Amino acid sequence: MTEAPRLTLLTPHHVGPEQVDALVPALDTALAAGDVAAVILRLAPSDARSLIALVKRVTPRVQAAGAALLVACAGFDGDLVSVSARGGADGVHVDKPADGALRDLRGRLRDGRILGVGGIETRHAAMDAGEAGIDYLMFGGLYPDGVAPDASAVRARAAWWAEIFETPCIGVAAAADEVAALAQTGAEFVGLESGLWLADAAIIAHVQEKLAGAGAAS
Template identity: 80%
Template sequence: MTDVPRLTLLTPHRVGPEQVDALLPALERACGTGDVAAVILRLAPSDERSLIALVKRVAPVAQAGGAALVVACAGLAGDLVAVSARGGADGIHVDKPAEGQLRDLRERLRDGRILGVGGIETRHAAMDAGEAGIDYLMFGGLYPDGVAPEAEAVRERAAWWAEIFETPCIGVACGEGEIAGLRATGAEFVGLEGGLWMAEPAILARVRDAFAGAGAAP
């Protein structure tokens, strides 16, 4: 458990070449404003060469701001590990992993490469994921269809995990009103959906100042 969480930025789903031009300046601004630990880049499925080219554009911007870049791509038929590594990213994120998938990915992701997982909706599944050697577990966040778990359920799961387990977790806010509750769970990271940090850049400064004030000694 940590006193002051760091931020994780989630991009919108299905980022392709046409979205990257708008994403990059917003990402550079965000990484320069808040205490951003990681960026989860949710790519649209495409061929591996095209995806690697996109990752190569985004990775330097995130990493220059001190954030790790983690790549996700729901529905990808190719090799996400290869896309991440060849694009210069720091790891991969998988939602709703298939049985045995996380252990296989853990074997392939070596030398400090990050393996994160989300879309976990039961405590049993969360514990199974933790035993597979993941680097973080993410609760909440929008699914590709635009639906998100209930905010109360996300807070409850994040608080349960942060209290018991050593593996870090991310509690994701889809609205600004959810951030304070997630900060209070003890989760190591609070995630912000793209609709928050891209549409309203000032939110990063507000969150940074609020977290710093809440973490200050009385």
């Protein structure tokens, strides 16, 4: 028997001040309902001061529940490391990083701060990311335009990575019926898109049962 995968919760893309009011109580409920290791907060681009204020609103709630808060902000051309650190978060998440970006971020994220990456669509790019010193690699997850990668491809990539590499990976479910198969890939974490938990956190307990079953069967 192996340990059951833990959960990672993904917020919607483009979270701004208007969305945070509804997000915070939903997160509180979801965090209390399952074994959540981390939350990836996907912010809408804004100025650094506004982003820091949003991170400060969310981070204490997540950390009080024993989870890590990772800050993502597609399209932000400022210093995401500074936003994360000044907001009290645990690290940053980047999708489709530019050449050299991961090594630069790794060098600037100190004191155990987490660097995660997603949006990687080839094995070569995944291995390059691993060599840059990331703390986890995420397969799947909705793109900012709302399109989800093919679920079978996500499972195949997660299974390949988990079998060969020591760096943890997250396999993201965009639909409830994807959870059990992702849990069987060997991925250390199963990610849940916001559409699965934001409106009804009761699904977290259901997902937790599936993950526990996967651990017992391994």
